[in-house]
Amino acid sequence: MATGIRISLPKATIQNNQLIKAVVITYKTLKEMIPSSSANSSNINPAGSTIQINSQIISISFYPDRYGNLSHPVRIIFENTNTIENKNTAKENVCAFWASAPSQCGWDSTGCRTGSESNSTHTVCYCSHTTTFSVITRDKLVQSLQIEVITYICCGIAIAVLALTIAIFVMHWKDVKSIVNVMNINIFLCLLMINILVISGLTAIYWKPLCVAISIFLHYIFLAAYSWLLRCAICMHYLFAKNKLAPGSIMGNFLTCCILPATIPILVGIIQVSRYGFDGYLSHYACWLSTTPPVVVTFIIPMILLALAALIYNVLTTTRASSNARVVYDYNDEELEINRKNFRQSFVVLVTFIMTSILFVAFTSTKDIVCQYIFAIISLIQSIYILLFYALKNKEIQMDCKSKAKNHTAYELKPTKGKSSSHLTPANYNNYEDVGEDAIYQEVD
Structure with missing residues (x-):
């Protein structure tokens, strides 16, 4: 042969x-x-x-x-x-x-x-x-990740719910304006963008430059969300531990939570694409980081560090969020309950976001349908929780709505019975007999 x-x-x-x-x-x-x-x-x-x-x-x-x-x-x-x-x-x-x-x-x-x-x-x-x-x-034939119908439905509803929550905060911003709510709105925006990119840009693998841009932006949005969650956990800790907000300016928050998280995705994207090409940076299945070579570790390691730091601050805050805080820091019952509620809400959002992040990495790396289903369902539950407890059950927003409704009612004119004299036209006046002023008025001694 x-x-x-x-x-x-x-x-x-x-x-x-x-x-x-x-x-x-x-x-x-x-x-x-x-x-x-x-x-x-x-x-x-x-x-x-x-x-x-x-x-x-x-x-x-x-x-x-x-x-x-x-x-x-x-x-x-x-x-x-x-x-x-x-x-x-x-x-x-x-x-x-x-x-x-x-x-x-x-x-x-x-x-x-x-x-x-x-x-x-x-x-x-x-x-x-x-x-x-x-x-x-x-x-090599590329079998792209298939976004299931349930993912489109759940993430689509989550997008609408998060957008509604942000709109409610914007409408009542004068009454809810605070450093904590600034952090919350940034977290909601990050969650909104993640859901949008999952159902619209994750499968655009045939347009490599666009796919790289989507991957870099997703990488950034995830790290930015974790940065805001960590900042929120630090703020909650200071409220209970020292009865004041965490030190830092608006510019400082912007640099640490918006600018700094962008450095890792941009540098990793530029270095990997320039040295190894698109296939050395992108996953074979989706517009996300490659597992071979393991570019995805540039997301996993910062995610673990940020999530672990946020969890540690939450554990420390739990020891402070007790009835002793009212005695030590002179909290009244209402203030203490509001701070406890804010802490519980931020902790729930942190835990659910950690779960969705792990599931996201799992289903984008392995195309596992079960992980994709669970990711979509938890994302939907998380968005409904945010709308319900951050917006609809927010006492400041409820009081603002009641105040606006009361003011609107006070300015309404009560209707009178019968015809009003304002309904008379100039032609009607001609039909009245002119009897003179003496017939109308009587002099009183």
């Missing part, structure tokens, strides 16, 4: 002890004469990119002729001309045969499959018919 090629015929090929002769022809220079772009069927190259012949070309035939598909496939082991070292590269080898058609000739893969035992130097082919075979190198 030709160097680098081995052929195995299954015993079932011979039926009724009939003598079968196999004729094998190898072509040394034929691949140089066939254009690399020759593809007769979309199943060999659905992406439409250039293909390349990566082995010798051989022809196999039987005598007597065996028409139709073989009951058991022929196994052919090819030696690859060019090796593919990394299994995660953008290229892959596939088994193909030369298909002749009246209108077009080219490579096709119908009836042939590539064996799982193939490696970087050899490709194993199983074909159920006999003709001319070779190994074709093509761009």
Whole structure:
């Protein structure tokens, strides 16, 4: 047999002890004469990119002729001309045969499959018919992440609920304006953007520059949300521990929670894309960080550190959020209950966000449908919780609504019975008899 090629015929090929002769022809220079772009069927190259012949070309035939598909496939082991070292590269080898058609000739893969035992130097082919075979190198087929219907529904509702919550805060901002609520609105905005990108931009893998931009922005939004949650946890701790807000200015909060979280995603994106290309930065399934190479650790490590710091501050705050705080720091019952409520709410949002972050990494890395379902459901529950407890049950917002309703009622005029004199027109006045002022007024002594 030709160097680098081995052929195995299954015993079932011979039926009724009939003598079968196999004729094998190898072509040394034929691949140089066939254009690399020759593809007769979309199943060999659905992406439409250039293909390349990566082995010798051989022809196999039987005598007597065996028409139709073989009951058991022929196994052919090819030696690859060019090796593919990394299994995660953008290229892959596939088994193909030369298909002749009246209108077009080219490579096709119908009836042939590539064996799982193939490696970087050899490709194993199983074909159920006999003709001319070779190994074709093509761009690896990308099976993008599928966003399920339940994810669209849950995340869509979450987007509407979070947008409504933000709108309520904006409408009543004069009454709810505070440092804590500034942090809350920024957290809500981050959650809103995450849900929007999950259902609209996560699967845009065929537009690589856009996909990189989406991945960088998602990376940033997640870290920004954790930064705001940590800042909120520190603020709650200071309220209970020292009876004052945490030190820091508006500019300081902006730098630590908006600017600083952007440095890691931008630097990682620029370095990875410039050194290893798009495939060295992006996941194979979605517009998210790659797991091979493990670019995703640049998100996981900061996420763990920020989440752990926020949880530690929440644990420390729990020891302070007791009845002793009212005695030590002269809180009245109403102030103490408001601070406790704010602490409980921020803790619930932190825990649910940690859960959704873990599930997000899981389903974008493995395409696990169960993780995607749980992510969508928890995101929906989280948004409803935020609307209910941060907005609808907010006492300041409720008091503002009652005050506006009361003022509106006070300015309304009560209706009078019968016709009002204002309904008289100038023409009506002409119908009245002029009796003079003396008939109307009587002088009193």
